[in-house]
Amino acid sequence: MTLAGRGVVITRPRELASAFARLIEARGGHAFVFPTIAIEPLPVPAALAHLGDYDWVIFVSPSAVRVARRGGGEWPPRRAAAVGSGTRRELEAAGVASVVAPATGADSEALLAMAQMQDVTGKRVLIVRGDEGRALLGDTLAARGARVQYAACYRRVRPAGDCATLEKAWREGQIHAITFLSAQALDNFIAMGGDTLAPALPLVVPHERIAVHARELGAREVLVAGGGDEQMLERLVAYFS
Numbered sequence: 001m002t003l004a005g006r007g008v009v010i011t012r013p014r015e016l017a018s019a020f021a022r023l024i025e026a027r028g029g030h031a032f033v034f035p036t037i038a039i040e041p042l043p044v045p046a047a048l049a050h051l052g053d054y055d056w057v058i059f060v061s062p063s064a065v066r067v068a069r070r071g072g073g074e075w076p077p078r079r080a081a082a083v084g085s086g087t088r089r090e091l092e093a094a095g096v097a098s099v100v101a102p103a104t105g106a107d108s109e110a111l112l113a114m115a116q117m118q119d120v121t122g123k124r125v126l127i128v129r130g131d132e133g134r135a136l137l138g139d140t141l142a143a144r145g146a147r148v149q150y151a152a153c154y155r156r157v158r159p160a161g162d163c164a165t166l167e168k169a170w171r172e173g174q175i176h177a178i179t180f181l182s183a184q185a186l187d188n189f190i191a192m193g194g195d196t197l198a199p200a201l202p203l204v205v206p207h208e209r210i211a212v213h214a215r216e217l218g219a220r221e222v223l224v225a226g227g228g229d230e231q232m233l234e235r236l237v238a239y240f241s
Contacts, residue, residue, distance in 0.1 A: 001241045003029030008236060009166060009178040011036040011185045013156075016062055016086075020179075020229045027237060032175060034166055036188035038159045039063045044071035045151040047126055051077040054149075055123040058083070058111070058137065062090040064128040067153045069094050077126075083111050083137070085228040106206055106227020108137040121145030131155045156184060163193040170197055176240070179204045179232060183213045190217065202239065204232055 008024050009032045010017045021031035048071045051057050057077035059065050065087060069075065076096045082088040084106025088099045100117075102110035111117060123146045127138055131152040138148045169175050178194075178201050180186045186205075190198055199218045205211050206227040214222045225235035 001027075001237045003027040003237060003240060006030070006177070006236075006240050007032055007169065007175040009034050009175060011179060011189055012181050013037050013039050013063065015039070015066070020232070023229055023233045024236075027233065029236075030174070032166060032169065034163070034189075035159055036180075036185045036192060037156045037182070039067070040155050040157055041067050041070065042131060042153055042155060044073065045153055047149060047151045048128070048153065049073035051075065051126070053124065054126040055079060056081055056120070056125045056146075058125060058127045059087050059091060060108075060127065060129040060133060060137070062086050063130070063154055063156075065090040065094055068128050068151070071153065081111060081116070083108060104226065108134060108140075110227075112137065112140050117141065118144070123147070125149070126151055128153060158188040158191060161192060163189070163197060166194070167197060170201070175201065177202045177204055177236060179236075180210065180214075181206060181227075183210050186210070186214055186217065204235060204239075206232065 007030045010020055011034055014035045017033045021033055024031040048068055051074045056079050058081045060083045080091055080096045080099050082091055082099050082101040088101035091099045120141055125141055125146045125148045128151045142148045199220055202221045202223055203214050203219050204223045204225050208224055211222040211224050223235055223239055225232040
């Protein structure tokens with residue numbers, strides 16, 4: 001089964017889009033890379049220079065890994081965990097030998113359900129993330145007795161630009177689906193002029209909570225795929241087959 005003749009829009013940050021684009025094109029599809037989120041590094045938090053002080057260092061995204069590595073602090077952490085397979089692969093590529101990450105799911109709930117995250121009483125936990133994010137992970141670990149600290153090392157912003165070129169390609173029959181990894185990516189897409197495209201095309205998302213948000217914004221068809229690139233790819237292939 002292939003994606004021959006299908007165009008798929010990738011809205012993730014440009015530096016994180018190339019691997020997924022290659023997967024789409026290896027299946028015969030055409031990837032339209034249209035970032036609706038850009039990553040802006042923040043001043044390096046002091047905690048990143050002392051990762052060895054923590055029992056667990058949790059990275060919430062591939063961007064968290066990349067920005068933390070560029071900060072030049074202590075590396076690697078003694079025990080690292082990742083919210084999802086994409087973040088796990090980024091950590092492994094950065095030299096972290098053993099990463100705790102959920103086999104299925106790519107969210108805080110999936111990581112919190114793992115056995116390693118249950119008995120954390122008295123453990124020092126550093127969560128490396130952007131300047132905004134869900135409180136569930138830190139709040140739950142704190143409720144389980146962990147001493148939680150955050151290292152906000154980047155912010156996610158909306159890039160300049162609009163969807164005019166994408167809309168033209170869609171009207172010419174070149175675009176058949178759009179992928180989103182977060183509600184913010186979808187919100188930015190609509191703010192950049194995608195309010196015609198989003199309701200008209202199938203939207204592929206990793207979580208049901210993002211699907212709910214998409215439907216609230218008027219999306220007619222939302223496919224929940226799971227958090228990994230392979231899961232998203234296979235959901236697209238199955239849909240178009």
